Amino acid sequence: MLPRPPKAIDEVLFQQICDGCGECQKACPEQVISIEGGLAQLTLDYGYCSQCGECGKSCPTGALHGSVMDNGLRPSFLGSCQNALFGDCYLCQEACPQEAIELGDLSLPVVSDSKCDGCGRCKQGCPFSSIALSL
Structure with missing residues (x-):
């Protein structure tokens, strides 16, 4: 399992719904979301997630419309x-x-x-x- 942006839905469903469009990546003010293997991934090697919710607001598929902000890291x-x-x-x-x-x-x-x-x-x-x- 990989770290997903805040409010990512269950991993199995996430893998089916996220289409790697990159809208969440563009919306992230901290620039800590990347698209890897066609899916959104949180990359905190050189930054942090401000939990602002912009990624979820920009997600057109619903992959980031869950209820949990905790990414599990x-x-x-x-x-x-x-x-x-x-x-x-x-x-x-x-x-x-x-x-x-x-x-x-x-x-x-x-x-x-x-x-x-x-x-x-x-x-x-x-x-x-x-x-x-x-x-």
Whole structure:
């Protein structure tokens, strides 16, 4: 399974309905939607999803007319995490609009799965490349 834009319908149905027209890609102000294999895909390697909903508004097929904004991506924190190594680094936590990241002293951050929506702002907020996003 691949990360889909916000409000993507069930994956099996999405694959049948999305025609790869690219309207969502054109509408995305963050430019994080690409068309891969004829289907819309969220690519958060160099950006984040602002959850603005423009992609869904522009989708003519209904593939992005679901009810869930959460794209399923979750951050994992690598051993190079500055908070785990040295403490006092709050950049990922400060970047998270959902307040889904908890930090302890000299430990890897912990993500609340119920609060996280997979936007990727935490990854963009970390200048040390210590965060990977995966489904």
